[in-house]
Amino acid sequence: MLTVGAxxxxxxxxHLLHRVxxxxxxxxxxxxxxxxxxxxxxxxxERDPKxxxxxxxxxxxxHRLDGLKIRDLIEEGRI
Structure with missing residues (x-):
């Protein structure tokens, strides 16, 4: 991979865009x-929305939350 300074x-x-x-x-x-x-x-x-x-x-x-509620997680700062 080529490395160049700013x-x-x-x-x-x-020239760089051509190489890319x-x-x-x-x-x-x-x-x-x-x-x-x-x-x-x-x-x-593109994927079919359905x-x-x-x-x-x-x-x-x-992937269940096992009784946890999103609101509780937000209030606890976990999300």
């Missing part, structure tokens, strides 16, 4: 400390 990233942004578009990840540093990563954009696959709702319902069936 100044170099600023002056060569177009070709699949490369680039770490940007400031005074030698990593502060950002340029990486290719990945589009998430499928998402079914997945959430299945998750909720498997």
């Amino acid at each position: 100044y170099e990233a600023k002056t060569k942004l177009s 578009a070709n699949g490369e990840r680039i770490v940007i540093t400031k005074h030698g400390v990593p502060v950002a990563v340029l990486e290719p954009f990945r589009r998430t696959q 499928e998402v709702i079914a997945t959430i319902k299945e998750f909720r069936k498997r």
Whole structure:
């Protein structure tokens, strides 16, 4: 993975974006400390809303609160 300083990233942004578009990840540093990563954009696959709702319902069936109430958890600062 390529690492470049912030100044170099600023002056060569177009070139760096071209490299990222070709699949490369680039770490940007400031005074030698990593502060950002340029990486290719990945589009998430669209899912059918009904499928998402079914997945959430299945998750909720498997993960019960065992008598705990959300309000109590919030008041206790646990959420």
